[in-house]
Amino acid sequence: MLGLSYLGEPFRSHPRMSSTPGLRHCHRTVASTDNVQTNCRMYVAYLLILLILTPRVDSSWWYIGALGERVICNNIPGLVPRQRHLCQKHPDIMQAIGEGAKEWIRECQHQFRHHRWNCSTLDRDHTVFGRVMLRSSREAAFVYAISYAGVVYAITRACSQGELKSCTCDPKKKGRWRDEKGEFDWGGCSDNIDFGIKFAKDFVDAKEKRVRDARALMNLHNNRVGRMAVKRFMKHECKCHGVSGSCTLRTCWKTMSDFRKTGDLLRKKYNGAIQVTMNQDGTSFTVANQNFEKPTKKDLVYFENSPDYCVxxxxxxxxxxxxxxxxxxxxxxxxxxxxxxxxxxxxxxxxxxxxxxxxxxxxxxxxxxxxxxxxxxxxxxxxxxxxxxxxx
Structure with missing residues (x-):
């Protein structure tokens, strides 16, 4: 459970509070008597505590994978305005994200097929994984990382396959270049992973950037781990040109590796995930156990211990x-x-x-x-x- 010290800034009026009848009544009568002022302060404090201690339901873009070709942005619960705007503006990218969601969920289930928690999903449930994601555990850290990686992977792949209107092959991969084997010409269609990362940051991170609490910072941190895991496995593929395959000339392009490599890497990061708490000003993490090193940008982080998942x-x-x-x-x-x-x-x-x-x-x-x-x-x-x- 998150405490008051986890807030990143002093309390400010919350939009849900301003529309509350009881609070409007406080504003009208705050100058009447001392008792009314006291009651209003208690009322506001109660709402503040309620907002802090009530876990956020992660009904989000994950549900797009269950919709298949029937992606209707207004029917996806949990999208914030920015996500809904991007969903309506880029239906082709949403289709790619939906297909990618199926892939990363399968990968999650592969990685945990022999564990008590096996990344099981709930049918016809817009939270996809149920209440298990409400706990800020290492399982939640893994799901956020691999889901983000899945979005980057799916968008980048659809871009290279010519399925997206707003994206082309990587425009920076042009002209001649050099590697350890000598010079080569950029050719073919290099995967435009920068576009995949940019759209994922704009779409997926939009929900976390609307709030300033510990869980949002945890999600953003683990999202970054996920997208960098995909980028880590970018590789060169080349085709030789010359007499009898002499390879006097080479044409090369950048491509993503199989998504299984990303899944394997994030599974290792899950094993080494670091339990953290928030620092005093609520802007970064500190280790919960001082015997461990401070987490880096490459480490998964979590706040709460996992249940045993036995019953x-x-x-x-x-x-x-x-x-x-x-x-x-x-x-x-x-x-x-x-x-x-x-x-x-x-x-x-x-x-x-x-x-x-x-x-x-x-x-x-x-x-x-x-x-x-x-x-x-x-x-x-x-x-x-x-x-x-x-x-x-």
Whole structure:
């Protein structure tokens, strides 16, 4: 829970307060009696505390991915005016962002497929991930970073594929250049990642820049980590020209690497994420544990410890691990002991049909037989009812 010391500036009138009937009444009667003045001060203080302690619901542009081709800007809950304006002005970019959302969510689920929290989404829920994102945890830090990376990646890719009206190939990649292999000519279509980053900063960061609280600064910091992760894996691709492939001349262009590399890097940053608190003036972070080094711009940061995600807990957004498949022999996070939180597991014998004895036939087909195999599938037991009721 965020305290008063997390505010970055002295309290100013909030737009939601100015429209409150009780506050308007205070303005009309503030000069009447001392009691009225006291009551008004208490009323304003109550509203201030309510605004500070009430968590922000992260219903946002993430929901665009669930809309597919039916992106209607006015139907997306949680967009701030700037985001809604950009959505209406650039429907082609919104389409790219929607496709990108599906990709980064799949990547998130791949990275955490063997963990208690597996980046699960909620159907027909405009928050996409539910209440788990209300906690300023390392999971929230990862989601903000990889979602931002996904936006940059999707926009940049759509730009290079000629799907966007307002973007072309990187205009700076022209003429001759030199690398460790010698001179080359810029050619082809270099990915215009600068455009992807610029639009992402304008669109995604718009919501966080409207408020001055600790969570907004945390989100902005982790957003930056995400976009820089994509840029880190930009690479050269070249084509040789010359007699018999002598490569006397080269034409090169810049392109993004596979998004899996970005996911792998952010997963490592999740493991090394640093717990922080706000400094006194509310403008930057300081480490929560003085034994750790101060976070850099490349580190993910978070404020609150994560729940254990063992049991269903609606308040924390935890879906629990009951029914999750686990590995009986593993001692890692996918092992039954860890995944099931010591509750034990059920074993079911199932028969699967798989392709086997595949052979290549000239030319050009691969033919396989269908084989049946019987395997044991282990799934986590549900908690005892009394334990479950304690968490819901």
């Amino acid at each position: 269903l807990d609606k308040s924390a957004g935890s879906l629990g691990t009951a029914g999750r498949v686990c590995n009986k022999t593993s001692r890692g996070t996918d092992g039954c002991e860890v995944m099931c939180c010591g509750r034990g597991y059920d074993t079911t014998r199932v028969t699967r049909t798989t392709k086997c004895e595949c052979k290549f036939h000239w030319c050009c087909a691969v033919r396989c037989k269908e084989c049946e195999e019987t395997v044991d599938v282990h799934t986590c037991k549900a908690p005892k009812r009394a334990e479950w009721l304690d968490q819901t």
